[in-house]
Amino acid sequence: MLPGPYPRTPEERAAAAKKYNMRVEDYEPYPDDGMGYGDYPKLPDRSQHERDPWYDWDQPDLRVNWGETMHWDIDMYTRNRVDTSPTPISWDDMCKQLFSFVAFMMFMFWVGHKYPVYQPVAPKQYPYNDLYLERGGDPSKEPKLVVHYEI
Amino acid sequence: MSFPKYKPSRLATLPQTLDPAEYDISLENRRAQVERLAIRARLKREYLLQYNDPNRRGLVVNPALVRWAYARANVYPNCRATPKNSLLGAVAGFGPLILWYYILKTDRDKKEKLIQEGKLDRTFSLSY
Secondary structure, three states: OOOOOOOHHHHHHHHHHHOOOOOOOOOEOOOOEOOOOOOOOOOOOOOHHHHOOOOOOOOOOEEOOOOOOOOOOOOOOOOOOOOOOOOOHHHHHHHHHHHHHHHHHHHHHHHHOOOOOOOOOOOOOOHHHHHHHOOOOOOOOOOOOOOOOOO | OOOOOOOEEEOOOHHHHOHHHHHHOOOOHHHHHHHHHHHHHHHHHHHHHHHOOOOOOOOOOOHHHHHHHHHOOHHHHEEEHHHHHHHHHHHHHHHHHHHHHHHHHHHHHHHHHHHHHHHOOOOOOOOO
């Protein structure tokens, strides 16, 4: 028995629920807006991570039983991929903490860039009258006296 | 110590212990659970009969898998053109073309203008 078009009458819904091994009350097809789902049931968007690891599944790697209708996106919700299991704190709190930290650090780096703080430095001082001879100065002439200190 | 309220989201669902439906012991809920368990037991029995059949030689075919694969492969027959669909299709189809046309055109026009004015450094270097 293969999937078919969207069920319109209650009898079609009951037949589809029976086909997919679900209760008629549980069976809820995707809304009929022409996106191509047909009568495939809309199961809760839960990853396979959330399923009981200790239950004796028929397919333990996929945590799925024989004959149990698979989620439309089961290949996304496998245990290698998307995980929707509960987190220690809610998603909003995690987002807030992460983005506030990143924003704060960006702000501090920007402030540090705009107002740099370092040890006081002065221009480099060279001996021998600013290296007069090393820079190719005339040895016969008297160099200009350069003094880097004040008494 | 007060804990902030846990709000479930798409990628972080509510834990079972915080879910009020878990503690629902009304008769209708119990009946629903019993029905679901009955379906699951029947399927389990069918599977185990096939699995442990000594005369079986090949795989135990999972009809749910077949249905899933068929549904995923045959999306087109159940599609029809709705305003939202058509809009989405047009945006996804033509959007990138138009976007990249404008980006590349303006960038290349700017470069061409610089070249005409002789301001662009066009020295050739083979590897760098």
